[in-house]
Amino acid sequence: MPNALITGITGQDGSYLAEFLLQKGYRVYGVVRRASTFNSERIHHLLDEIEFIDADLLDQLSLLRALRLSRADEVYNLAAMSFVGTSFAQPVATGEYTALSVTRMLEAIRFVDWPIRFYQASTSEMFGKVQTTPQNEQTPFHPRSPYGVAKLYGHWMTVNFRESYDLFACSGILFNHESPRRGLEFVTRKISHAVARIHLGLQDKLTLGNLDARRDWGFAGDYVQAMWLMLQQEKPDDYVISTGVAHSVRDFVDAAFDYIGIDDWSPYVETVPQLLRPAEVDQLLGDASKARQKFSWVPTATFEDIVHSMIEHDIRQVAQAEESIKKVSYAFTTQPC
The missing domain is CATH 3.40.50.720 (NAD(P)-binding Rossmann-like Domain)
Incomplete structure (x- = not known):
C-alpha cells in the first residue's frame, strides 16, 4: 500500500x-x-x-x-x-x-x-x-x-x-x-451560489467585475x-x-441563468469597478497535447456539465440551509416562556 x-x-x-x-x-x-x-x-x-x-x-x-x-x-x-x-x-x-x-x-x-x-x-x-x-x-x-x-x-x-x-x-x-x-470567493462559485439564491427568491443582485475575461x-x-x-x-x-476551450465570465453567467430558465439576466447582474483587478489577465487557453500524448489524459466533463452541477449543488445546499433556519426559528418562537 x-x-x-x-x-x-x-x-x-x-x-x-x-x-x-x-x-x-x-x-x-x-x-x-x-x-x-x-x-x-x-x-x-x-x-x-x-x-x-x-x-x-x-x-x-x-x-x-x-x-x-x-x-x-x-x-x-x-x-x-x-x-x-x-x-x-x-x-x-x-x-x-x-x-x-x-x-x-x-x-x-x-x-x-x-x-x-x-x-x-x-x-x-x-x-x-x-x-x-x-x-x-x-x-x-x-x-x-x-x-x-x-x-x-x-x-x-x-x-x-x-x-x-x-x-x-x-x-x-x-x-x-x-x-x-x-470556494465561494472564486467567481464561478460566486455566480452559481448567487444564481441558486435568485432562483429560490432569496437574492436580487449578483455583483461582478470583468465579464469579458476568458478562461x-x-x-x-x-x-x-x-x-x-x-x-x-x-x-x-x-x-x-487544460480542456483547450475558453469561455468568458459572461458565458458562465449565461449558462448559469439559462439553467434556471432566465434568458435575460441583465436585471440581476451589476458590474462594479471595485471588483476589477489592478492588472487583469484577459485570456487563458491551454494546450494539453503533451499530457495527452505521454499518459493519455483527456477531460471528461464539458463546460455545461460543470456549470449545471454547480447550480444543482447550490440550489440543494441553499434550500437545505433555509429549511434548517426555518426549523430553528420555529422551535425558538414556539418555546414556552
Missing part, C-alpha cells in the same frame, strides 16, 4: 485527490495547520479514512516531521494562498505561503533517506499577459498578480531541485478547474487524475492540464 501526503487536503483539489488515491488503495495522510477550528466540509465523508498530521508550511521542521510520520512515497503540494484577488491585498503572506513554502517542502524531501515523488501545483496564472495562444509548456511566463508571481517561484524551484538534486519533482500547470466544492475551465475531479498520472511516469516533467 503506497503512502501519499497531501498539503491543502481540505481544499477543492485536495478532497478530490484524497478520494481518488483512496480508491487506488493508497494510505492517505493530510497536512493540517493547528487552528481553533478545522474546516472539514469537503472531506467530512473521508475523515475515517485519512490520517491527519499537524504541520505548517512556514515551519520547515514540521514538514520534515510530516514526511517521517507518513513515510510518504508521493507528496502532493496543493496548499497555497490561492485566491488571486486576495494576493493583491496580502502580497507578502502570498509569497510566504505560496512561494517559499515550496522550497521548504523540497528541502525536507531532499533531506529524508528514501525516494519521494513530488507534485507541485502550478497554475495557468503564471502565463498572465500571454505571449502566444494557446499556452503550452514552452510558452513564456508573464504573471500579472502576486499569486501568479509566487506560483512561478514555486514552479522554478521545483525545476531547479529536479535538475540540481535529481529529485522526482513534477509541476502540473493546471488551468482553471471548478466543481461544486469550489479555460475544466472539472477538478478530472484534473486530480492528471496529477497522479504525472507521478507514475518513468521520468519527472512538467505538464499543462
Whole structure:
C-alpha cells in the first residue's frame, strides 16, 4: 500500500485527490495547520479514512516531521494562498505561503533517506499577459498578480531541485478547474451560489467585475487524475492540464441563468469597478497535447456539465440551509416562556 501526503487536503483539489488515491488503495495522510477550528466540509465523508498530521508550511521542521510520520512515497503540494484577488491585498503572506513554502517542502524531501515523488501545483496564472495562444509548456511566463508571481517561484524551484538534486519533482500547470466544492470567493462559485439564491427568491443582485475575461475551465475531479498520472511516469516533467476551450465570465453567467430558465439576466447582474483587478489577465487557453500524448489524459466533463452541477449543488445546499433556519426559528418562537 503506497503512502501519499497531501498539503491543502481540505481544499477543492485536495478532497478530490484524497478520494481518488483512496480508491487506488493508497494510505492517505493530510497536512493540517493547528487552528481553533478545522474546516472539514469537503472531506467530512473521508475523515475515517485519512490520517491527519499537524504541520505548517512556514515551519520547515514540521514538514520534515510530516514526511517521517507518513513515510510518504508521493507528496502532493496543493496548499497555497490561492485566491488571486486576495494576493493583491496580502502580497507578502502570498509569497510566504505560496512561494517559499515550496522550497521548504523540497528541502525536507531532499533531506529524508528514501525516494519521494513530488507534485507541485502550478497554475495557468503564471502565463498572465500571454505571449502566444494557446499556452503550452514552452510558452513564456508573464504573471500579472502576486499569486501568479509566487506560483512561478514555486514552479522554478521545483525545476531547479529536479535538475540540481535529481529529485522526482513534477509541476502540473493546471488551468482553471471548478466543481461544486469550489470556494465561494472564486467567481464561478460566486455566480452559481448567487444564481441558486435568485432562483429560490432569496437574492436580487449578483455583483461582478470583468465579464469579458476568458478562461479555460475544466472539472477538478478530472484534473486530480492528471496529477497522479504525472507521478507514475518513468521520468519527472512538467505538464499543462487544460480542456483547450475558453469561455468568458459572461458565458458562465449565461449558462448559469439559462439553467434556471432566465434568458435575460441583465436585471440581476451589476458590474462594479471595485471588483476589477489592478492588472487583469484577459485570456487563458491551454494546450494539453503533451499530457495527452505521454499518459493519455483527456477531460471528461464539458463546460455545461460543470456549470449545471454547480447550480444543482447550490440550489440543494441553499434550500437545505433555509429549511434548517426555518426549523430553528420555529422551535425558538414556539418555546414556552
